[in-house]
Amino acid sequence: MNPNSILRKVMIKHKKGLHARVAAMIVQKAVELQKEHEVIFKVQKGTFKEVPLTSILLLISMRIKAGEEIEILTIGNDVIETKEASEKMGIYLESDFDYDQTSMNSIDNLLQDNILTAENIFNNIGNGLLVIDENNIVTLFNTEAERLFGITSDQIIGKNIKEVMPESELPEVARTKKPKIGYTQNRGKYTIVTNTTPLIVENETRGAVSILEDISKLVKISWQLKEIKELKEKYQLILESVQDGICVFDHKGKITYVNVAYCQIVGKNLKELMGKNIHDLSPEGDRVKVLKTGQPILGGISEKENGVTIVANINPLIVDGQIRGGISTIKDITQLQDLMEKLNQISAKADYLQEELIRTKRLGPAFDRIIGVSGKIYDSMAIAAKASLSNYTVLIRGESGTGKELIAEAIHYSSARDKEPFIRVNCGAIPPTLLESELFGHEKGAFTSAVKTKLGRFELAHKGTIFLDEIGELDKSMQVKLLRVVQNKEFQRVGGEKTIKVDVRIVAATNQNLEELLKTGDFREDLYYRLNVIPIWLPPLRERKEDIPVLVEYFAEKICKDLERDSIILEKEAMHALIQYDWPGNVRELENIMERTIILLDGDVIRLGHIPSYVVGNHQENMNKSVESLITEMDHELTYEEYEKIIIKKALKKHGSYNKAGKALGLTHNTVAAKARKFNIRFEDLID
Numbered sequence: 187m188n189p190n191s192i193l194r195k196v197m198i199k200h201k202k203g204l205h206a207r208v209a210a211m212i213v214q215k216a217v218e219l220q221k222e223h224e225v226i227f228k229v230q231k232g233t234f235k236e237v238p239l240t241s242i243l244l245l246i247s248m249r250i251k252a253g254e255e256i257e258i259l260t261i262g263n264d265v266i267e268t269k270e271a272s273e274k275m276g277i278y279l280e281s282d283f284d285y286d287q288t289s290m291n292s293i294d295n296l297l298q299d300n301i302l303t304a305e306n307i308f309n310n311i312g313n314g315l316l317v318i319d320e321n322n323i324v325t326l327f328n329t330e331a332e333r334l335f336g337i338t339s340d341q342i343i344g345k346n347i348k349e350v351m352p353e354s355e356l357p358e359v360a361r362t363k364k365p366k367i368g369y370t371q372n373r374g375k376y377t378i379v380t381n382t383t384p385l386i387v388e389n390e391t392r393g394a395v396s397i398l399e400d401i402s403k404l405v406k407i408s409w410q411l412k413e414i415k416e417l418k419e420k421y422q423l424i425l426e427s428v429q430d431g432i433c434v435f436d437h438k439g440k441i442t443y444v445n446v447a448y449c450q451i452v453g454k455n456l457k458e459l460m461g462k463n464i465h466d467l468s469p470e471g472d473r474v475k476v477l478k479t480g481q482p483i484l485g486g487i488s489e490k491e492n493g494v495t496i497v498a499n500i501n502p503l504i505v506d507g508q509i510r511g512g513i514s515t516i517k518d519i520t521q522l523q524d525l526m527e528k529l530n531q532i533s534a535k536a537d538y539l540q541e542e543l544i545r546t547k548r549l550g551p552a553f554d555r556i557i558g559v560s561g562k563i564y565d566s567m568a569i570a571a572k573a574s575l576s577n578y579t580v581l582i583r584g585e586s587g588t589g590k591e592l593i594a595e596a597i598h599y600s601s602a603r604d605k606e607p608f609i610r611v612n613c614g615a616i617p618p619t620l621l622e623s624e625l626f627g628h629e630k631g632a633f634t635s636a637v638k639t640k641l642g643r644f645e646l647a648h649k650g651t652i653f654l655d656e657i658g659e660l661d662k663s664m665q666v667k668l669l670r671v672v673q674n675k676e677f678q679r680v681g682g683e684k685t686i687k688v689d690v691r692i693v694a695a696t697n698q699n700l701e702e703l704l705k706t707g708d709f710r711e712d713l714y715y716r717l718n719v720i721p722i723w724l725p726p727l728r729e730r731k732e733d734i735p736v737l738v739e740y741f742a743e744k745i746c747k748d749l750e751r752d753s754i755i756l757e758k759e760a761m762h763a764l765i766q767y768d769w770p771g772n773v774r775e776l777e778n779i780m781e782r783t784i785i786l787l788d789g790d791v792i793r794l795g796h797i798p799s800y801v802v803g804n805h806q807e808n809m810n811k812s813v814e815s816l817i818t819e820m821d822h823e824l825t826y827e828e829y830e831k832i833i834i835k836k837a838l839k840k841h842g843s844y845n846k847a848g849k850a851l852g853l854t855h856n857t858v859a860a861k862a863r864k865f866n867i868r869f870e871d872l873i874d
């Protein structure tokens with residue numbers, strides 16, 4: 187306590203206790219003395235502690251009755267002043283509060299101020315206030331009540347509420363003294379909750395008061411809440427019915443939502459996921475990364491514990507620039523992967539077929555002269571076509587007459603050098619002594635007969651292609667010289683010292699087994715590897731018999747045209763003989779035989795008899811071999827059906843049609859066809 191404060195007990199003697207006017211008088215006096223002695227008065231009673239003596243409302247609410255004792259605390263800086271003030275206040279409080287007219291006026295002013303203050307308070311509180319007195323006359327109607335009821339206080343104050351608001355519960359509450367709490371009513375756009383209580387002063391009903399609360403906003407909010415709840419349920423339903431798995435986690439990584447699809451995909455139940463933390467479930471996972479970086483990770487593929495492969499899109503949830511969590515959407519792509527696998531296979535096939543198409547298309551006109559339908563000849567042409575796009579050295583291998591030179595020409599004419607010379611050298615046909623000067627040229631006077639300078643084939647082939655045929659025939663000294671040209675594209679003329687550089691593309695060919703020559707030391711290994719950069723193999727004609735009919739047709743047409751004669755046709759038997767023959771001289775031999783046959787032909791049908799006997803002999807031999815093998819087969823113990831099958835097969839092979847085979851066997855063509863079907867004999871199987 188302040189050392190200068192004085193506590194004084196005072197007995198209230200006024201017969202009405204401290205009622206409103208007395209309270210006002212005390213406040214008036216307290217204000218006066220406080221000023222005069224520079225002190226502060228406080229009052230206390232029961233639960234009221236150190237209440238300012240200058241507040242009328244507080245003083246009234248202390249409900250101090252006559253004969254009651256209160257404590258007055260006087261606080262001041264000056265001891266004497268404080269003591270004096272305390273004594274004066276004590277005397278005044280114990281007096282009978284006689285008041286003269288002047289103090290009455292100021293007391294009334296004070297009361298007026300307090301009433302105005304109360305009115306101000308009533309008008310500014312958020313609740314509506316409606317008060318009636320014991321005669322049902324409205325005594326208070328504040329601004330909020332005006333707003334809620336839509337009438338002004340002038341229209342209602344001083345009037346009987348039963349006339350202005352017949353529906354009001356106030357008169358009944360005043361009469362029955364029973365409060366009515368929480369009564370809700372709709373007035374226009376407002377929803378109002380009313381608490382009505384009787385006003386009882388000293389056991390007497392002095393009216394009733396209604397406190398009105400506008401809960402329209404609350405109602406609206408609760409509606410909104412309801413709507414939001416409905417919306418939430420709707421979204422939940424949507425999320426539950428989508429097939430993608432959805433997992434939502436908060437900023438700490440705690441899983442706050444997973445849908446059914448998510449559980450199904452990852453093979454876990456709700457309990458195993460909800461509320462769990464992604465840092466525990468997969469500390470190295472993408473979800474943790476997204477939470478750390480705030481950057482989305484889209485299309486991440488991973489395999490789950492249950493063996494399912496998933497693709498996940500993970501997005502961070504960013505609110506006001508802060509990572510608040512994330513959403514992961516997953517799809518089961520196990521089946522998709524299988525499909526992808528299949529698609530890859532199909533794509534690879536498509537690519538292959540596309541390449542094949544390009545390969546066959548890309549051959550270009552330079553390859554038109556090469557006739558054939560077999561896969562083998564197409565493969566060789568495809569490599570040649572590719573080789574023509576580069577300057578690499580090509581080595582063409584194949585028996586004599588298989589078309590090596592034709593391929594070499596095709597490479598040249600489909601290359602960028604096609605406008606430049608294509609120079610052919612048959613290394614086997616030129617005597618070794620002459621070959622060097624043939625290839626590299628010679629200077630005037632290089633040898634006795636050399637009267638003038640001669641350019642070699644390499645120089646002639648400058649900017650173009652040189653085709654070195656029969657490369658296996660080169661002797662060792664020439665191999666060395668050739669190696670230098672192949673390596674450096676430079677040489678010296680015979681008898682010359684100047685190094686000549688040329689830009690030549692080299693295509694070599696041989697029908698020899700170079701690998702054998704390497705072993706015997708007859709061919710230099712270094713030259714072999716220099717030449718064999720792009721090897722092209724031309725298979726012998728007997729290994730691609732399907733080319734024979736088209737070659738026969740091609741040569742027949744070409745020869746007839748050259749001979750200016752009508753076109754011819756080839757009897758089946760004759761064609762069969764040509765197909766059967768082994769063709770050691772390959773395409774060249776076939777071309778020669780066709781030429782000879784057509785020149786000697788009377789009429790326009792080539793029959794078996796027109797074909798040279800050694801070719802047919804071969805055919806006959808084959809036929810004899812067939813009969814022999816038939817007899818050998820028959821020597822074995824076979825069933826009747828097996829014999830029948832062999833006979834039908836042989837007859838079809840020999841005669842080529844059901845009709846002819848039927849005639850030869852004394853059967854109808856239908857019977858032969860039926861038996862062929864029964865034994866599953868197909869015509870394609872009959873062609874060798």
Ligand SMILES: Nc1ncnc2c1ncn2[C@@H]1O[C@H](COP(=O)(O)OP(=O)(O)OP(=O)(O)O)[C@@H](O)[C@H]1O
Pocket residue numbers: 555556557558584585586587588589590591592593655697773774777
């Ligand atoms: N696929 C083919 N289409 C058309 N004609 C061909 C075919 N193959 C070869 N010929 C012809 O056959 C003959 C021999 O061909 P080429 O001279 O190219 O064979 P080669 O393999 O170089 O023979 P050699 O080894 O005897 O020199 C030529 O008249 C050629 O036009």
